[in-house]
Amino acid sequence: MNLYSIVITTFDQRFEPFLVPLISSIKALRPQIEIIVMVNGPAKGSFNGTYRSKLLEFLAGQANCYPTLFPNFQALAKLWNRGALTATNHRILILNDDLAINFIESSNFFDHLESELGNQPHAFRINGSFSHFVASKEELIKVGFFDERLLGIGEEDGDFVWRYHETYGREIPSINIPGIGNIQSKVADEGFTKGIGHYSKFNRDFIKTQKYQEVLIGGFKGMFDKRSKKRLSDEKQYPYEDFYLDNIHKL
Template sequence: MNYSIVITTFDKRFEAFFKPLLLSIKQLRPNIEVIVMVNGPAKADFDPVFRSNALDLMISTPVVYPTIFPNFQSLAKLWNRGVLTSSNDRVLILNDDLGIDPNVENSFFDQFEAVLNYASNKTFTINGSFSHFVVSREDLIKVGFFDERLLGLGEEDGDFYWRYHETFDVEIPSFEIGNIDNVHSDITDGGYTKGIRTAAKFNREFVKTKKYQDLWFGGYKGMFDKRVKKILPDENQYPSEVFYQANKHLL
């Protein structure tokens, strides 16, 4: 079954969350391709000890490919670049604050791969959350990539959910899959201004005041608080990706 895994992480979650998650994944699926997007700090220097420890772990773990950003990047960019880097069209995107028990029968991956095999939708969430979800490169190109104008964390999932409905006139489905623990950690980079919990205030304001407009009637709610209409056009991000996918076999 061909799919890749993308994990986003940063220094403050390395030991407590990312490391055990990666090791659990590799215990269950040692040959699965894992793309790791390592974010940098917003207003600090990149920790060289963290860089060394992270690379040591990933070099010693088979089929793991890291990308390290020396400065803070949006979650939208990390997701986009992770999908573009992966070798497979289907990508399982995971937050780093997830726990997967490798020592149980009918593991998370046993259940997940069964769903992946029969699900008619190429894109879906797991347990109703974008902390763990599947996206296909094909759908991402059709809908438009996660909006990198959302410079921090937050709202990139709701924006994509809204635009997915706009594109296909259906909502992204969700499937219940067990033996995965969503911790919802509040540990974040300290260099950006927070809005709600870990989300960036900038992202919330961009969505609420720049990209969408609240409506009393009509429109579509999706994951937002109210029904809205889009008032700011999407940008054509990664325009050469379609050409690359269509012509890479000619190299």
């Protein structure tokens, strides 16, 4: 079996309707798989103490589930980065919490996924979406991780796709894998200003007016509306993570 970990991002309003059934279905199919649960806090107000208690009680009953709780709201980019860094395996399946995994008699989502992991050595999206995608620590380090200046939710995937192409000269492919469905819940934290749908206006403005500019010739489109070039440089995030991976075995 190809060794990998799962990272799930979530927050209080999606606990019972989405997170509980998702983790339960994962554990029914892969009881011992490592799951890193990144729990976001509220953009306004205090962390819900009742939710915290119920969440920890639920996760304590699941093998190899490790939560990280943030008392206040953090960027989705940060949740993805920290989740990947926390995982003990180099390859990571990153999931939204509003997904449903179906049971198929002859085979299931994980059977197909693990087959593709053997065929696909690099990052890939699943069924055309970043609601479920596979990343590796090596590529995250090389590209520079997801940009944590995107303080809200949205655009972190398009920005990473652009920088991935800049780094490797190739696009992140999409692989069709049956057995998983995107519910696409519109339930979102009400404490931050929305732009398009339930995504952050701040993130959209940062991408459109500060980090990139649209061009007619050259550049790269990726997931953006038009071909674009970067005009704001990236700082190196987590600069010692490659040192950690190269030397931890010496400890």
